[in-house]
Amino acid sequence: MSSPKSLSAGSPAQSPDRLEETDATHPTNTQIPYNEDDDVDSAIGDNDSIASSTASLTDSIYDYRSIHGRTFQSSKTTEYWGPNDDKQNNGLDISHHFITRIKGDRLFLAPIGDAPSKVLDVGTGTGIWAIDMADTYPSTEVIGTDISPIQPAWVPPNCAFHIDDAQLEWTFSAKTFDFVHIRALYGCIGDWTELYRQAYKVLVPGGWLEDFEMNIHLHSDLPEIRDDPDHVFKQWAKVFLEAMDRIGKTGRIAMGSNMRKHMEKAGFVDIVEKSFQVPCGAWSSDPRLKEVGLYNLVFLDESLEGFALFLLKQIMGWEYVEIQVLVAKMRSAIRDAKIRPYYLVTNVYARKPEESTD
Template identity: 45%
Template structure:
């Protein structure tokens, strides 16, 4: 990478020719860490003032409630209010551990914090994905008029908000374990609390034109079941897309050596994920799982993300600079719960380890990078 003249944003594996980057922010100055603000390009609109908007998709549970409303009339309003209040309390009774905040709903099912520091990392990652995909929110050929869209593991909701703004025709649902999304959004996007590992996501089957998944590594124990769910919820001809990163840094020039801090990071991360019961290798397994689940026209593209601005190519240098910030902001949240809860490390041991990682991340003599996989496929249309 550092010694080659690769063209900008060229995937390692690609079925199309890359084009110029559009509508992305300039890179930060190399010696400055620029905070990323929570972004919404969608207008803040009062749903009540938009009579022309299509009705949002109802979940299967909501539809059942509407269809069975006569049967449910015996339930008093007080009972419903009590249940709603109880659920709200459960969702927001966060776990605080080692000065970080974690989700409360299904406590312990996911290892990442949901506090401002980690949410900032998620928004930095969103910018990196836009840089990588040349300003595009997706590669799947979904057409110009998608109607029903699902964002699984929506995080801060930034992708769903941007997508809803770009496609006013779409009704976008984003769901996550944590209610960390903005409260005021455009009328064609809404956020829900849900678990991607549930045996039924609760939405109407054969209803979504596009299902989007991103950065769910280490979140799902049964990936084949997850992809069966996705296929079942897609409308015939609908598209699924997933983007995942490798947690194992490597190099092309031998500067990531056996026993180095980057080598240790990869091995320790994979061990922790295996013991947690949720594999961190999903980036390299998506295509096979989609094929097995019954998707068609499955396409995989693989990209490199340098860790630090060491690459000579100007575009890759920009990605590397943002990715350095991404790692520096993310590594504590990526590792703290897994190393302490799963591998039994002390907080002090984790911090010493992270100090070595930060030194490695900033060492420009080490030309580390990791892989990003973008995979999409279509639900077949019955003949």
């Protein structure tokens, strides 16, 4: 992102959980098939066509702060960088669809069995995963937690939502849940080992934890983009990682084997890690990945401004017009199907040992 404000100005605070960064080596697309001769449009859809593709709490919980018309949770206990308004929530629900498709039309990959008793969804967001889980397993009690009360009131009878901060001491009793699910908390957690330890504590012996996280660095295999240190994909990742470092969080959890390492430290065993290359745009020749790419593009297009506002304005000190220029450049790049943009996501699941006494 070319901006009049230096990306390295100032000295960013060191994250208390400074994770391994293994993004220096550019990946190569090995998972997303495409046809070289496909006549793809340079931009998949304009604003109208993309839009058409989307189809008892205390008063303090609803204390939102507004940044240029977008609302953000004004939490007393944690700093969350994403908006909680309808526009951003729409993007979250769209991402749920393509993430489920990536997983083979499954809500999870962990071998939790056919009849889990209790399931916890940490950082539930709009609650869409928890609701789908409750619908799929009607005899399972599903609880979703989040710092923002954006979940619907009408939910399956076996689904409930609690306002709770995952970075504080969890209030659930030990050995309560058969399965703990986490998704997309990148940039939100100060101590990932502690987060996984909390999950370990509330799981029954033999219970499973699963976490799905995104790498915020987009890629293209085209040499003119891959080898350009100033391309908007690299500039976007650089400034976001720095901003997250400054608030004591990290955007690097999906890089390398960071998730696996923290789960091992927390005591988990039988850890299974899988990375996926996710297309941005409908440029793949594979029908399923073409659909994934379209929904991913809609998710990003819907979410870019929301991603940028708090971190770049409040943390990095950018002017609003600078943010809009960056977002416009990023939006143009992700819509360009000819460069075949994609990024990496990592899914890790792990088991609490049967003999555990914690």
